[in-house]
Amino acid sequence: SVALDGTESEDPDNANLNYQWESMDGYNANLIYSDSSIATFTFPEISSDQEFMFLLTVNDGEHFVKDTLVVTYLNNDVPVADAGNDFITCEATFIIDGSRSYDLNWNVLSYQWTLLNGPLLLNGASSPELIVTSPADLDLDTDFRIELKVNDGYCEGVDTVTVTIKGNLCPIADAGETVRVPKFENRTVILNASSSYDPEGSELTFLWTAPDGSTSSDSTVLVNDLTSGQQDSYARYRYDLRVTDNEGATAENYVEVIFSDFSAPRSPKVFAVADHNRILVSWDASSEASIDSLTGYADFEGYKLYRSTDNGITWGGAEDKLYDFDGNFVGWIPYAQFDLSYDEDVDHCIYTHELCESDEPR
Known part of the structure; x- marks a missing residue:
């Protein structure tokens, strides 16, 4: 349906006006409040884009004037915006995914994210995936509402998501990048978690877990190749890192250490x-x-x-x-x-x- 608005009509003598809306295409039965300044028209079923013409007559009891209005109704479905389910997070940076939005008519969608309240930093506001940076000065769990609008070039769909950000943000665990060591070097690798940090600046404690289950609370850990000296050997070790801030919030990351020689491509069938x-x-x-x-x-x-x-x-x-x-x-x-x-x-x-x-x- 569409609202037909004639409130811009006026009388030079400021007399009260009477209104009458009519369909020039024979759809008067589809008009509601046709004797009001704002009428509602319900579109009939159509199979293609179609124009509908309306006649508005206003009078002050003595004089009658008319005006026409053309409404183009597109045979197009409103796209469906999907900002995802509401969720709770303590992440300093997180992603909201709107890629599940869709259009029944297969039109290409454009995206627009808008923050409805609060001091969040948004990146990629015109992309399907929104990158959000949490404020580091929250004292309590706080709700933030974010709106997603998707447009197919004709119509617009809207959805909102509520994100609850914890008053204490989780730390960031960084175990480093994958380390690859040639077997012929036969050297010790030092893993360093010092790039881990807490967004709110608190001190962190560390816990490394080795492949054999042993643990270390230092920020660094030494890794040796247990297959050193073995012919054509390949060793891959995973070390898990957990960091904890002074309020007990944790974050995890891991790094792999690979001791290997160069390898040939796998044989094809x-x-x-x-x-x-x-x-x-x-x-x-x-x-x-x-x-x-x-x-x-x-x-x-x-x-x-x-x-x-x-x-x-x-x-x-x-x-x-x-x-x-x-x-x-x-x-x-x-x-x-x-x-x-x-x-x-x-x-x-x-x-x-x-x-x-x-x-x-x-």
Whole structure:
């Protein structure tokens, strides 16, 4: 429905006015309060966008004047805004997710977040995900209301969420980034939690838990490779960190320490089909998603294909053998080789085999 508003009508002599609204399309039965300055019109069912025309007649008992109004009614559903459920948090920074909002007509949505009360800092107010920074000077648990409006270019949907922020904010635990150590270095790693902090400035206590269950209350902890000296070994250790502020609020984080040599990409699944005087060879792309155990990089470069006619005893003829500078045999020339092109290698993302986004390292 829509409100038809004629309150801007006026009489030069300030006489009382009488009003009469009419549908020029034959929908007078859909008008409510048609003899008032503001009438309500209920739209009929439509299958496409449609214009509706209305005639307003006003009189002061002696003189009658008329005006027309055109209302364009779009065959479009109001988008559904979803700011999520109300929740309680002690996090210094948290995210409110509005990505569950949707439009039945598949129109592209725009987002607008608005703080309805209080001193919160909002980042990404025009994005589906809102980043909120809590105030560090609260004495009591405090409710904050945040409104989400989604617009499909025609109509707007609204939802609100209430966030209760605890009077004592939780500390921030920072165990550091993953540490990767080459096996040949055989060195001790020092994990340091000193980057952890409390948003309100209180002192923190630390609790490290090692893979074997032992604990330490220092801000630093030493990690040694228990597989040192073992051939082709790979060791991955997880250390859990818990920090506590002076009011008992806690936060947790963990870090992994990896002792490893460089690792080859995983072997793909190879398929062979016999055809007329030839073999069709294919394989899956699992190798391209391999992550090197030492660097953590997706450093795939390409494929080398070898052919043997004696069940793998040799992989070519005498002319296919490779030798080092000392004349030692070191391998075979591949039957075929498929490397990433320059452009593919440049765009290859360091930490994933997918194409990088604009701000990801290559």
